[in-house]
Amino acid sequence: xxxxxxxxxxxDFGRVRAVDDLTVDVxxxxxxxxxxxNGAGKTTTFRMLLGLIRPTAGEALIDGLRYERLPEPRxxxxxxxxxxxxxxxxxxxxxxxxxxxxxxxxxxxxxxxLDLVELTASADRRVADYSLGMRQRLGLAAALLADPAxxxxxxxxxxxxxxxxAWLRALVRGLAAEGxxxxxxxxxxxxxxxxxxxxxxxxxxxxxxxxxxxxxxxxTVSIRAVDLERLRSAIAARGYVVDPxxxxxxxxxxxxxEEIGRVAAxxxxxxxxxxxxxxxxxxxxxxLTSPGDGSIAPAARPxxxxxx
Amino acid sequence: xxxxxxxxxxxxxxxxxxxxxxxxxxxIVVAGVSGLMFSGTASHLATTELPAVRHxxxxxxxxxxxxIMAVAGEYQHRTITDTYxxxxxxxxxxxxxxxxxxxxxxxxGIASAATALVATAIWLxxxxxxxxxxxxxxxxxxxxxxxxxxxxxAIGVGLGALIRNFAGAIAAALAWAALVxxxxxxxxxxxxxxxxxxxxxxxxGIRTGNQxxxxxAAGLILVGYAVLFGLLAVQLSVRRDVT
Numbered sequence: 001x002x003x004x005x006x007x008x009x010x011x012d013f014g015r016v017r018a019v020d021d022l023t024v025d026v027x028x029x030x031x032x033x034x035x036x037x038n039g040a041g042k043t044t045t046f047r048m049l050l051g052l053i054r055p056t057a058g059e060a061l062i063d064g065l066r067y068e069r070l071p072e073p074r075x076x077x078x079x080x081x082x083x084x085x086x087x088x089x090x091x092x093x094x095x096x097x098x099x100x101x102x103x104x105x106x107x108x109x110x111x112x113x114l115d116l117v118e119l120t121a122s123a124d125r126r127v128a129d130y131s132l133g134m135r136q137r138l139g140l141a142a143a144l145l146a147d148p149a150x151x152x153x154x155x156x157x158x159x160x161x162x163x164x165x166a167w168l169r170a171l172v173r174g175l176a177a178e179g180x181x182x183x184x185x186x187x188x189x190x191x192x193x194x195x196x197x198x199x200x201x202x203x204x205x206x207x208x209x210x211x212x213x214x215x216x217x218x219x220t221v222s223i224r225a226v227d228l229e230r231l232r233s234a235i236a237a238r239g240y241v242v243d244p245x246x247x248x249x250x251x252x253x254x255x256x257x258e259e260i261g262r263v264a265a266x267x268x269x270x271x272x273x274x275x276x277x278x279x280x281x282x283x284x285x286x287x288l289t290s291p292g293d294g295s296i297a298p299a300a301r302p303x304x305x306x307x308x
Numbered sequence: 309x310x311x312x313x314x315x316x317x318x319x320x321x322x323x324x325x326x327x328x329x330x331x332x333x334x335x336i337v338v339a340g341v342s343g344l345m346f347s348g349t350a351s352h353l354a355t356t357e358l359p360a361v362r363h364x365x366x367x368x369x370x371x372x373x374x375x376i377m378a379v380a381g382e383y384q385h386r387t388i389t390d391t392y393x394x395x396x397x398x399x400x401x402x403x404x405x406x407x408x409x410x411x412x413x414x415x416x417g418i419a420s421a422a423t424a425l426v427a428t429a430i431w432l433x434x435x436x437x438x439x440x441x442x443x444x445x446x447x448x449x450x451x452x453x454x455x456x457x458x459x460x461x462a463i464g465v466g467l468g469a470l471i472r473n474f475a476g477a478i479a480a481a482l483a484w485a486a487l488v489x490x491x492x493x494x495x496x497x498x499x500x501x502x503x504x505x506x507x508x509x510x511x512x513g514i515r516t517g518n519q520x521x522x523x524x525a526a527g528l529i530l531v532g533y534a535v536l537f538g539l540l541a542v543q544l545s546v547r548r549d550v551t
Binding site: 089102 | 311322323324385387390393396549
């Protein structure tokens, strides 16, 4: 089941296409990382999902509805966005009381959330006196105030010290264990690798990969052959996953060059190219997000196809 | 809508700026009344009464700044994102802001009128004269001052939603009041009385030209501006991206 669905989501800012035809699902009850380098369109995507920015084309739906159509949005989605601020002169408790008032929540939720993010002792200090880590925690408390089933966190680890990051990881794992859907963006794979079930990778506004971490790190073999169709059925007959739409080259996941070479030989197909790629997660991530490289699509497309 | 109104009131109460503006308005009224009374000669004291209480209207400039805080202040501190996440139907958010800030403008106006009245009475008593409470013009001036504050607060909400940059909106408001309206007025001739600050001045009985409008007409014009800016605020806020 998918709680968040993006369909052909596109947004232009002037002549720049910040988000380009993004189609991807975020599954319920999982932690999904939304990865990409800075400027990849992550924040714009989140803001479109939350009804703050209008898409140029396509749509972003939560439980089948646009955010602004949700009857009680705070109870469905809690979000901490990067450019969210606090009035420096307000106390942490007052900030939460305002959020609670707007969502019609009982006062005790404010106290419960202050406890959860360990800010009770500083609740009556002005936010101007808070450290960056304390502000991140206050933002989280506001997002969790209405006990939402979906949590969206935009670069939550930014500005946190190692202890803060460990605390955040534990919190996210705890929230996921309660059955919540968590979507968390980052420009660093290492930051989220231990926490997530699935990753979505974008670069230059386009989808590069969607799948599990295992799939991301998997070896892939690319082949070109004289008779591609025959090779495709031969490979598929051995139980390998093959992109059924590829026309010029085939990419096979979870196989080695040797295995595929044998399959081709047995099928009697002459190969014109055979290469193996893929290694560590970090390498795979970097390969998918290297700047200006629009030709990586073959590596990403089969991945998207296997996941659906 | 009830929770939106309550949230807006809470936002206003939990920061210092509105309280400081309120105190500043009262101090300016007291200072303005005192200045007139201090320099006025004893024989002219009776005619100083109206110019003195007019200060309650002039501090509508502070109500305008208060109104600008409603939307532009939220952009300044980037709390607007949270506000729209809590209530993505932005038109309702702006309507709630207009209601709360107009009501606060009313409180500013009533308080400034009371302060002006009391300060004037005390000065007159101190100088051996007394306030003519039976004067219809006195009460019309005070009511005009309240209307000026209320409408300028609403206009401020609209201006803040239009410009969104807090410092820019304040600068634009002050430049208009101090300089631009005068210049625009030159081009408009007798219609210059229809401009916002001129209408406010008429409302408290300041004659800005020989073509001055009746007080009630000036009041209607300001209400018109308030409605216009309010509609503009709703329209613009619903459409624009929040980045």
